[in-house]
Amino acid sequence: MPRKRNLYDPLSTEPFRLSRTKLENYLKCPRCFYLDRRLGVGQPPGFPFNINSAVDELLKREFDRFRVAQVAHPYMVDAGVDAIPAIHPELDNWRKNFVGVSYVHACSNFEFFGAIDDLWLGSDGDYIVVDYKATSKKGEVSLDAGWQITYKRQMEIYQWLLRKNGLPVSNRGWFVYCNGKRDIDGFNNKVEFTVSLLPYDGNDEWIDDALVSARNTLVTDEIPRAGRFCDYCTYRHEVSAFESQ
Secondary structure, three states: OOOOOOOOOOOOOOOEEEEHHHHHHHHHOHHHHHHHHOOOOOOOOOOOOHHHHHHHHHHHHHHHHHHHHOOOOHHHHHHOOOEEEOOOOOHHHHOOOOOOEEEEEOOOOEEEEEOOOEEEEEOOOOEEEEEEEEEOOOOOOOOOOHHHHHHHHHHHHHHHHHHHOOOOEOOEEEEEEEEEOOOOOOOOOOOOEEEEEEEEEOOOOOHHHHHHHHHHHHHOOOOOOOOOOOHHHHHHHHHHHHHOO
């Protein structure tokens, strides 16, 4: 049954609250985005990544201890990052899911928002966006896979939102990437991680146009085409083809 909450109304003049995740959904598949935000038919929910969430929470607690002391974490020192964990009166809100960093984008009339993992302050006075990631794979972690464009856009969105909130933000952000080890003798009631700090130089110039394009998609009464690589739409198409036989 379609949801009735937070659906886009083309006749409303109030800013429509749109999350970073929903914009990412639009970029992947305008059809799924429209069905969700305009008609209330969302994609089936995925399984929660509880281990990843636990890693995020523990990293936040650990970096917060260095934030209080106003000294760099050893990870930062080892990676040569000339910064310390930032103190900002809004940081707690900016890290909360469903609250995050928000900005009303006039051209789309979206109240666009996203929740950051962490924020560092460089010695040059620029803020540095930090995102935590957890995985378990053989070899070194990187940002080279095609699907990781989602991570890069995530970083750029956070940089854009913080700039719109008046902060001087470095183009260079950092991913704290935790890779669970598989080559040890046993579980022994714990998972050990190798932690890497991966830099990424963001470019947020695409975001204004993407927000306007998403808004133009929601305004129309016509359901848009599916994204080229949308698994959900491919599944629906294949099932419908068999059912119509």
